[in-house]
Amino acid sequence: MERTIIRKNIFQLTDSAKEWIVYGICILCLALFASAAYGKVVDHETFSEGLSKVSFIKGTAIYIAWFVPVAELLVVVLLIIPGTQRLGFYCFITLIAVFTGYIVAMMLWAEHLPCRCSLIIEKLSWEGHIWFNTGFMALAVFALWLGRAKEKIKKQ
Amino acid sequence: MKKLSLNIKKIALSLLVVGLAVGTQAFKNAEKVNDVTTYYYKLNSSGTTYTFMNSGTIPPSSVNCTSGIVDKCIVGFEEDQGAAFSRLPAPSDPRTYQSASNGYLP
Numbered sequence: 347m348e349r350t351i352i353r354k355n356i357f358q359l360t361d362s363a364k365e366w367i368v369y370g371i372c373i374l375c376l377a378l379f380a381s382a383a384y385g386k387v388v389d390h391e392t393f394s395e396g397l398s399k400v401s402f403i404k405g406t407a408i409y410i411a412w413f414v415p416v417a418e419l420l421v422v423v424l425l426i427i428p429g430t431q432r433l434g435f436y437c438f439i440t441l442i443a444v445f446t447g448y449i450v451a452m453m454l455w456a457e458h459l460p461c462r463c464s465l466i467i468e469k470l471s472w473e474g475h476i477w478f479n480t481g482f483m484a485l486a487v488f489a490l491w492l493g494r495a496k497e498k499i500k501k502q
Numbered sequence: 503m504k505k506l507s508l509n510i511k512k513i514a515l516s517l518l519v520v521g522l523a524v525g526t527q528a529f530k531n532a533e534k535v536n537d538v539t540t541y542y543y544k545l546n547s548s549g550t551t552y553t554f555m556n557s558g559t560i561p562p563s564s565v566n567c568t569s570g571i572v573d574k575c576i577v578g579f580e581e582d583q584g585a586a587f588s589r590l591p592a593p594s595d596p597r598t599y600q601s602a603s604n605g606y607l608p
Contacts, residue, residue: 395563
């Protein structure tokens with residue numbers, strides 16, 4: 347009983363509020379990946395061409411150019427279905443981490459950086475991209491943590 | 503029953519957001535298509551001068567643009583701006599096209 351009270355003090359929000367915060371973050375992640383995947387599919391040639399110019403992925407560019415939008419769409423589907431939302435968040439974090447790793451690798455080793463982005467991120471520098479991705483990763487981790495905290499309280 | 507109804511609402515709202523995101527992106531892509539002859543210019547590596555690339559209705563590919571934060575890699579004008587012009591001060595004619603990202607063409 348005492349433990350529950352202490353926990354409730356830490357998480358002042360109601361279950362419903364937590365659920366809606368998680369859902370709000372989910373919507374943000376959805377919008378990001380849906381628009382990104384759409385852009386890559388519609389302008390696939392440009393995307394594929396851009397990747398083929400990157401020396402360390404040159405050989406596999408054609409596969410990566412399809413894998414990335416398909417993976418993004420898969421994450422979108424996972425996030426839409428309430429039962430698979432958690433898995434969706436895990437996949438989202440993994441994918442964003444890979445993208446961030448790619449940007450860091452490009453900044454460290456690539457001779458020149460291709461620029462191909464959409465929506466609000468088109469105005470960002472590469473450092474800005476890293477911060478943007480990190481921000482989204484943090485949001486997704488927060489959503490997972492919030493969901494887990496809610497479940498723990500329910501179990502007690 | 504209440505939970506199911508809430509889930510359906512969430513799925514519907516999610517689909518709406520996906521539709522909006524895709525729609526915005528599609529609208530943005532459509533905006534890029536220009537049916538007026540435009541004079542296209544590329545930014546140099548020092549970010550100081552735009553030089554003439556070509557004129558036409560289809561913007562040149564910005565695939566080879568390398569990153570930079572100064573200004574747009576490729577810009578377009580309805581009026582001919584000559585062989586080259588300084589980025590600053592900007593020409594008095596408004597840009598009718600600009601590439602998606604900042605950068606320059608080597």
